[in-house]
Amino acid sequence: MPTTYEALTTVFVEDLKLEADEFTPDTHLVADLAFNSLAFRIARAGIRAHLGIALPDADMMNCVTVGDLADLIAEHHHDPAVSG
Structure with missing residues (x-):
């Protein structure tokens, strides 16, 4: 199972078209x-698509x-209020 950072890297590379380096x-x-x-x-x-987690906009904007x-993703990973 990938770490939270590795999963976020996938989002950045696939969805935001950034290079991992x-x-x-x-x-x-x-x-x-x-x-x-x-x-x-x-x-x-x-x-949300890759990890099934819906983060609050305000929390994301504070990162x-x-x-x-x-x-933030790790904090909300097991929180049923924000997990999708």
């Missing part, structure tokens, strides 16, 4: 990857780094 857990979503509201929406849809987003 373009980011690490410390990479800033906005400053380094130029994430905007559309990129967050695409990532959210990819996370600064790729690692923050992976941590």
Whole structure:
């Protein structure tokens, strides 16, 4: 079973068309990857499609780094209120 970060990497590569070597857990979503509201929406849809987890928009928008987003996914992985 892949780690949360590995699963998020799949979303970034397949849905956001990023190269896996373009980011690490410390990479800033906005400053380094130029994430905007559309990129967050695409990532959210990819996370739901690949992982079956529906993250709250506000929580996602508060993520600064790729690692923050992976941590958010891990936090919500077993929360029936947000899992899809």
